[in-house]
Amino acid sequence: MTDLERYEREQEADFNAFWAEHQAVREVPxxxxxxxxxxxxxxxxxxxxxxxxxxxxxxxxxxxxLRQMLEALFGEDVFDTWVDNGLTTEKFATLLMWGMANAQRVDKTIPVSFAEAAQMVADAEAKQAEGKAPAGPSNRAARRAGSKTRASAAAGH
Structure with a gap:
């Protein structure tokens, strides 16, 4: 059998069957x-x-x-059930971050925790808030250093 014939036969195979076999080999829990x-x-x-x-x-x-993203990650009708069971905007952000972080993680054997996802949301919100903040020192250490310098100058040192 030539390489071309082998290739053509492989292409005739069902992709879904290939993918199921491929996933089984990866053994993702x-x-x-x-x-x-x-x-x-x-x-x-x-x-x-x-x-x-x-x-x-x-x-x-x-x-x-956002609803479509959530349902693509977790399944149809999940959103409505979660809303009925107390989904808030903060919970929503954490769950979406948790789902996306787990889907994109390199080490598939160690899931991202809800606590880690909540921290990622807090970090992203803080970063976004910094982007909207007025111009000036970008971190606390720089602001403190700037205030000490101004205080020393005012005291005549």
Whole structure:
């Protein structure tokens, strides 16, 4: 059999069958967690739909697109159940960050925790707030150094 014939035969095979075999070889553990009344699988891959929606939004967090991202990560109807069970904007941000972080992690055997995701959200919000802050020292140490210098100059030192 020539290389071309082998290639053609491989291409005739079902991609879904190939992918199932490929995933089995990778042996990615499928952990399940309980979130606001729903059992969900911890994401280990980022659905392309989520990436496309994230790029299209780029700062425009529309409820419909955010809902689509959440459902692409965790499944249909998850959003409505979570809302009925007390989903808040802070919880939503943490769950979306948690899902995306787990889907994109390099080491698939160690999931990102909810606490780590909440810290990532806090860090992202702080960074965004810094971007909106008036011009001046960008970190606390620099601000402190600047205030000490001004205090020394005022005292005549």
């Amino acid at each position: 499928q952990a399940v967690v309980h979130i606001l009344g729903v059992d969900v699988v911890v994401p280990t891959e980022l659905p392309l739909r989520v990436q496309v929606l994230a790029e299209q939004l780029a700062g425009e967090d529309t409820p419909t697109a």
